[in-house]
Amino acid sequence: MADSRFFTANGPFTLEHILAVTGATPGADLVDPQRSFIDVKPLEAAGPEDVAFLENRKYVDAFARTQAGAAFVSADLADRAPAGLIPLICERPRRAFVALAQAFYPTERPAPAIDETARIDPSAEIGKDVTIEPHAVIGPRAEIGDRAWIGPGVMIDAGTVIGADTSIGANAYIGYSIVGERVQIQPGAQIGRPGFGFERDDQGPLKLPHIGRVIIGDDVEIGCNTTVDRGNSGDTTIGAGTMIDNLVMIAHNVTIGKGCTIVSQVGIAGSSKIGDYSILAGQVGVANHVTIGKGVILAAKSGVASDIPDGAVMGGSPAVPIREWRRQIAIQKAQGRGSKGESKR
Amino acid sequence: MADSRFFTANGPFTLEHILAVTGATPGADLVDPQRSFIDVKPLEAAGPEDVAFLENRKYVDAFARTQAGAAFVSADLADRAPAGLIPLICERPRRAFVALAQAFYPTERPAPAIDETARIDPSAEIGKDVTIEPHAVIGPRAEIGDRAWIGPGVMIDAGTVIGADTSIGANAYIGYSIVGERVQIQPGAQIGRPGFGFERDDQGPLKLPHIGRVIIGDDVEIGCNTTVDRGNSGDTTIGAGTMIDNLVMIAHNVTIGKGCTIVSQVGIAGSSKIGDYSILAGQVGVANHVTIGKGVILAAKSGVASDIPDGAVMGGSPAVPIREWRRQIAIQKAQGRGSKGESKR
């Protein structure tokens, strides 16, 4: 059970209520629809008052041994349930489990209020039921959507649009940006500053005015201390549903598709494009003016300096197809052990 | 044209005005000095009311096809202009273009004002026409130069000196530092905290007092969420005109020369030296106590653990001369494909 210092658990919930919340159906005769459950837990940790789930066949053994009182499971695996467990049949057990977890632990949000220490320009438009925490600054002509949450110390710069139900974490900066709905931006993110798009000649650096924007789609998440620069002309764009982790760098004029996963400490240089549903693992680096296709997967620490076609799975620096990368690694390891390679002769 | 939510474009400008601003001369008979232009754009995007430029011969074809109404170009390439384009002759077309872009889109700066919510120690010295945004904190004996801009939530710690015309982005921390003129520090940068310069013995970590400073030259830029530690004894120094991108780590007692370019997510460990005009591409790592010469170029993701002479172009980890690195990569790729290398023979 979560620490009650920080989390307020709802419940207990009756089986009847759990079925109603998740759309599951009982896989055996439902002896007692009023039987109550107090928490959600993984198969190995769950007890008789907890609800677990099985989605991946790899965990069938753990399922067969679980002490959970009930578990979400697909119809074809329900017969692997141990005696005493109530199978809750559904097509997507993980999704049902998450729905129940969210019912037990709903996102806590204080009643909407605008703190008196926030500095809000009179020309800003503030929607309904907005929360603005202490010491936030809302610039001229900014627009804050309904039910948005603006954290303490945040700066929303002039003209910036924040969509409905979006939250902006403590001490973030958002400027020159159009941000969608239900977006979550974590503390310390810096969004919309001018890019590093200068050029040098022999008289020194030449700074072009950065007159582009940042466009962030609906349901995007941006992690703590991540930075997203605005375009120098044209925009930096992040597609709907894309998840970006902490300490990521997105440079000016980058285009990221929808549904992408960008793991911590990735850096994407100016004007590169990432196709929909691509996954960039931790510490990947992408050079400027590179086009990465849709559904591409890049292993951690990959370095990318040339275009990658749709669906490719790549690794290494410079990145190569995963099979080639594995062979590179095998040879490199063998050389290090002296078992093959140059020491062989 | 830039989004008017965020940017106010000056203009339109007459050809006469454009020539005055940039020092260019018309490359053909100037039929109408009052002809007006509304924006600057790249060759491919420009239309009859826009001004473009050609500097790199590589783009001569784009120049010959451009729809731009006018373009900056050097005298020897002016004859490649398409019919209808007015060549604006100058020695440095890119520099002229940037000057015109800055005339169209001048840096917007509100009228100087000190927000009543800022906390300014009575012993601090505040110059003329300074802006201090809401919730900033200026410590004892700090000195803020004329026309400086101190963003919201910034902390300028005790004794720190900020030069004239310097700007400090939202929620940055600057302490134990002497910062030059016309410096731009972006939001979330943390400058002048004690370095990670402890030592351990078997009784645990030994923390030496960090009694050095950070010295930042004129015209330096420091990106969002970048960190610069102060020296433990002696100083961390960044030379004039050096450009540092986002999420860079500069450790205690590092010396960076003038005119350097340090791209995002680079890390430079304690006491290392980077010579003037060197370029470190993204995610480069430099170990401690390393000396890198002047005019060195390091490819992205390079790892440097030993000294590098002036003018070297290096890549790889550990970094080697670029030619050797390219050969390493070619062999590695061939091995991965199984086409050459040890697995073949």
Add this chain to the structure above:
Amino acid sequence: MADSRFFTANGPFTLEHILAVTGATPGADLVDPQRSFIDVKPLEAAGPEDVAFLENRKYVDAFARTQAGAAFVSADLADRAPAGLIPLICERPRRAFVALAQAFYPTERPAPAIDETARIDPSAEIGKDVTIEPHAVIGPRAEIGDRAWIGPGVMIDAGTVIGADTSIGANAYIGYSIVGERVQIQPGAQIGRPGFGFERDDQGPLKLPHIGRVIIGDDVEIGCNTTVDRGNSGDTTIGAGTMIDNLVMIAHNVTIGKGCTIVSQVGIAGSSKIGDYSILAGQVGVANHVTIGKGVILAAKSGVASDIPDGAVMGGSPAVPIREWRRQIAIQKAQGRGSKGESKR
């Protein structure tokens, strides 16, 4: 001598006082216990009024040549002192030197005060002699230990516990956390936000509620702009005395032992474990669900995707034992030079 703009040096100190502070004994007849010293300096920089130290035999030559007036040294090396230097005999010369440095340059801390612009929830518990700087926000039921220092613009979220003598740097966020005593958290650190622990199915991302915490032991240091995510269920934990540098990423449910050293820009993915006293050099990446043993050393830029036993010294990506890594590098370099490897045969 440190810049008096920023640092107030105590002293001068008499030899008698120096011996009392450090427990050292004079290695020669103490001609004048009232002889005074003004500073601590390294062997090469010290003059007749400075105190230096020798611990590592590697520096015996520097010791023999130093101009220092006195130096801490172990009994067996004292006879290498140059004429005129007063050897100060002790078992741990570096530790004595640090103690004296701290006596010259004690950590300056203003008199405790709670700034009137701080927003403190009435239900928060504030200990004795706490400092809360301007514009900080202390949430409901938070507990701030005695003599803690809460920097400007900091947010301490609901329920979070900050131990005695702990300091939290400017604009940091700390939530869902139990923080020990004498912890130092630097500006811009973001501690306790939900991890990147979602899963996707074909209907999009599935966000499990993150109902875990962050537990930080005593005497931990966390660098500028570092991020530590809370557990999704269960906790993220950092053991006592562990030192974490700037721009490090610690993901959800990571366990770091005590006395570890985690250098800048390291990333540790979800649920991985780092044993006590391990050292991860700069830009190391650790994949998720990896267990690293005690006393492990990982060279800079290492990539770790599988478990590592206690005491291993590793390098490379993927990481291998250091001896193998050195051989890999030697082969790679030789191949790049064309002197050996595939091009030779």
